[in-house]
Amino acid sequence: MPYGTERAEATLTDEVAIVTGASSGIGAATARELARRGATVVLAARRVGLLDAQVESIKRAGGQATAIPADMADASDVTMIAERTLASFGRVDVLVNNAGVFWSRPLASSPPDQITSLAQVNLLGAMLLTRAVLPSMMQCRHGAIITVGSLSGRVAMEPLYSATKYGLRGFSLALRRQLAGTGVSVSLVSPGNINTDMTRHVAARMPEPSLVATAIADLVRHPRREVIVPSRHYAIAWLEQMLPTLADLVHRQRGWSPVREEETATWMSLLQAAMACLAAT
Numbered sequence: 001m002p003y004g005t006e007r008a009e010a011t012l013t014d015e016v017a018i019v020t021g022a023s024s025g026i027g028a029a030t031a032r033e034l035a036r037r038g039a040t041v042v043l044a045a046r047r048v049g050l051l052d053a054q055v056e057s058i059k060r061a062g063g064q065a066t067a068i069p070a071d072m073a074d075a076s077d078v079t080m081i082a083e084r085t086l087a088s089f090g091r092v093d094v095l096v097n098n099a100g101v102f103w104s105r106p107l108a109s110s111p112p113d114q115i116t117s118l119a120q121v122n123l124l125g126a127m128l129l130t131r132a133v134l135p136s137m138m139q140c141r142h143g144a145i146i147t148v149g150s151l152s153g154r155v156a157m158e159p160l161y162s163a164t165k166y167g168l169r170g171f172s173l174a175l176r177r178q179l180a181g182t183g184v185s186v187s188l189v190s191p192g193n194i195n196t197d198m199t200r201h202v203a204a205r206m207p208e209p210s211l212v213a214t215a216i217a218d219l220v221r222h223p224r225r226e227v228i229v230p231s232r233h234y235a236i237a238w239l240e241q242m243l244p245t246l247a248d249l250v251h252r253q254r255g256w257s258p259v260r261e262e263e264t265a266t267w268m269s270l271l272q273a274a275m276a277c278l279a280a281t
């Protein structure tokens with residue numbers, strides 16, 4: 001039986017997709033989902049053993065996949081991913097910019113070389129790989145670029161990590177406008193906490209990576225400016241944009257960041273007064 005036909009028809013047959021950060025978590029789940037829908041998938045990451053295991057599991061299930069070990073912090077590795085894919089398959093139809101690392105140390109104690117590395121992996125790598133595959137996509141007038149941002153690119157949380165994700169968001173939204181009419185779509189997925197190695201430290205129950213993988217695979221055929229998953233997080237993204245001072249209060253109450261007390265105390269009393277007025281009417 002062809003890969004995954006028991007769940008859905010393969011809608012991505014003949015598409016060649018690159019997924020970065022495909023050795024674990026969201027990237028591995030995305031590679032499996034794209035292959036399940038019929039795409040030939042190129043999996044890129046550093047941990048060769050895990051990459052090979054993902055490729056084998058896709059092949060065992062009847063899908064097509066190949067691994068390219070690469071470090072997204074190294075610009076020549078990034079170019080090599082595009083070159084090897086083009087040499088093997090003649091084109092790239094889908095690029096999923098997913099590789100990323102989390103960073104939560106305070107800025108003052110973050111070593112400069114690690115700040116540079118974070119920006120290279122999370123932001124620059126995605127920009128350079130997108131640049132490397134674009135000429136082929138534009139020549140074919142066909143392609144989908146899907147970038148994995150984060151809720152931290154909508155709501156300011158950890159300064160360094162958020163900076164990379166806000167950057168990715170700006171990159172994706174502006175590139176979408178730049179490429180309008182070229183046949184190349186640009187979409188952004190902004191997940192909240194998802195159950196992967198990256199969130200080992202989080203105690204709460206979280207959605208599995210397959211939720212994000214399905215959203216990403218859907219964006220190939222149905223591109224969107226931005227999708228937040230799970231959708232309940234649209235509320236906090238809206239609050240951050242429309243009422244940032246109130247969002248400060250939520251941050252403080254949930255212990256996400258130590259927003260100044262006197263500021264939030266003022267908002268708390270305003271909020272309590274407003275609620276008392278509402279209750280009285």
Ligand SMILES: NC(=O)c1ccc[n+]([C@@H]2O[C@H](COP(=O)([O-])OP(=O)(O)OC[C@H]3O[C@@H](n4cnc5c(N)ncnc54)[C@H](OP(=O)(O)O)[C@@H]3O)[C@@H](O)[C@H]2O)c1
Pocket residue numbers: 020021022023024025026027044045046047048050070071072073098099100101102121148149150151190191192193194195196197198199209
């Ligand atoms: N989990 C969440 O709650 C969450 C929420 C919002 C956004 N995200 C984003 O989702 C993406 C995937 O994260 P995840 O949750 O699936 O975590 P994960 O399981 O830790 O996956 C991270 C992936 O990125 C790869 N990677 C890290 N550094 C790399 C480098 N220098 N070169 C190449 N690949 C590198 C890792 O592969 P190697 O180590 O093998 O290189 C791994 O495959 C990230 O961009 C993350 O920011 C995650």
